[in-house]
Amino acid sequence: MKTDDFLSNISRNLGRDAAPGLVPDVATHLALGAEQVEVRARRVAEDVVARADELMTHLEQTAAEAAWNVFRTQSRREAAQYIRRVAQDVEARTMLRSTHSALRDLDIEAAMLGTGIRLEVMAVGDDAGEAREASRSLLREKAIVADIGITGVDYAIAETGSCVLLPRKGVSRVVSLLPPVHIAVVESGQVLPSLDELFTLRRREFLDGNLGSYMNLISGPSRSADIEYQLVTGVHGPGEVHMVMLG
Numbered sequence: 503m504k505t506d507d508f509l510s511n512i513s514r515n516l517g518r519d520a521a522p523g524l525v526p527d528v529a530t531h532l533a534l535g536a537e538q539v540e541v542r543a544r545r546v547a548e549d550v551v552a553r554a555d556e557l558m559t560h561l562e563q564t565a566a567e568a569a570w571n572v573f574r575t576q577s578r579r580e581a582a583q584y585i586r587r588v589a590q591d592v593e594a595r596t597m598l599r600s601t602h603s604a605l606r607d608l609d610i611e612a613a614m615l616g617t618g619i620r621l622e623v624m625a626v627g628d629d630a631g632e633a634r635e636a637s638r639s640l641l642r643e644k645a646i647v648a649d650i651g652i653t654g655v656d657y658a659i660a661e662t663g664s665c666v667l668l669p670r671k672g673v674s675r676v677v678s679l680l681p682p683v684h685i686a687v688v689e690s691g692q693v694l695p696s697l698d699e700l701f702t703l704r705r706r707e708f709l710d711g712n713l714g715s716y717m718n719l720i721s722g723p724s725r726s727a728d729i730e731y732q733l734v735t736g737v738h739g740p741g742e743v744h745m746v747m748l749g
Contacts, residue, residue, distance in 0.1 A: 536709045543706040546699045550691065557660045557693040558749050564663035565745045568722035574747040581746050582613035585652065585685055588744055589619050592683055594649035597621045598641075601672025602654025604687045604748070610652065622648075625672045642676055651681035651740070657703070658688045659719075661696040665745070667718040675718040684740040686720065690749025 534542075550557065558574070566572050573584045585608070589597060597619055599605050614621050624641055645651065653673070657666040665686045667675060678684045694700050707713050724739030 534705065539702065539706050539709060542702050546694070546702055550694060550699070553695075554690045554693070554749065557695060558688075558690055558747060560660040560695075561658055561663065561688070561693050562747060564660060565722075566663075568663035570663060570722055570743050570745040572745050572747065574749075576749065578608050578748065581687065581748055582608045582610055584744075584746060585610055586613045586617065588683070588685060589614065589650055590617060592649060592742070594619050594683070596644070596648045597650040597652060598624050598645055598648040598677055598681065599652040600624050600654060600674070600677050602687070604654035604689050605652060608687065623672070624674055624677050641674070642680075645674075645676040645680040648677075648681040650683045650685060651677040651679075652685045652687070653678050654687050654689075655692055657700055658693045659695075659697060659700060660693050662721055664719050664721040666700060667720070669714050669716060669718075675716070678718065678720060679739050682740055683742045683744070684720070685744040685746060687746045687748065 562572055562574055573581070575581055575584070595618075597614070599610060599621065601623060611621055622644060624645070653665075653667060655665040656668045658664065659666065665688065667673060667678060669675065678686070694703075704713065704717065720743070723741050723743045
């Protein structure tokens with residue numbers, strides 16, 4: 503069976519249209535050289551910008567199907583006000599956010615004024631050794647008790663309704679995993695058609711020595727099934743997730 507036929511069968515069984523991505527051949531093959539990967543990665547980046555609105559619309563649909571609460575707007579002010587409403591609806595007392603630039607641009611701190619809700623930034627200082635580890639431990643404790651975790655994304659996947667987080671200073675998966683409510687902010691131009699394009703870009707990052715320690719893919723609320731196949735949400739992660747789409 504050809505690769506395209508195999509992937510089409512999977513898409514049909516998942517109830518999705520077998521829409522081709524930007525990279526029709528085996529773009530993530532480990533035998534690809536650095537030059538080939540660079541050419542394909544540039545093509546992905548260019549096409550993602552050219553198809554930004556189309557991909558956002560596709561993501562809006564698949565994210566809703568994956569049980570995200572989706573809010574799409576062109577206005578940063580409306581996005582910040584939506585986050586404020588979510589926080590008030592769940593009667594949050596504490597919130598923790600990553601340092602993604604999208605969140606700084608929203609100025610969530612200003613939006614939360616007057617609510618009595620404490621909002622902190624997940625950022626480890628420049629200390630070294632034991633002081634740095636103590637700072638990391640303190641932030642983990644804050645993530646454990648936070649009612650809401652807010653992150654930007656590094657990519658989103660239109661085909662699966664997923665968000666992708668890559669670790670670095672100020673960006674930790676605990677913000678999206680430990681609080682019972684997670685809010686992800688997706689900007690236009692961050693949405694890839696499928697995992698093929700994601701793995702192409704990640705292959706380039708590997709060849710450049712910038713792969714990082716892990717990659718976190720979030721495809722809706724946490725789901726777990728017990729031995730009797732009863733599906734339960736929120737056992738091993740957030741039971742309520744919101745996707746705020748800008749664009």
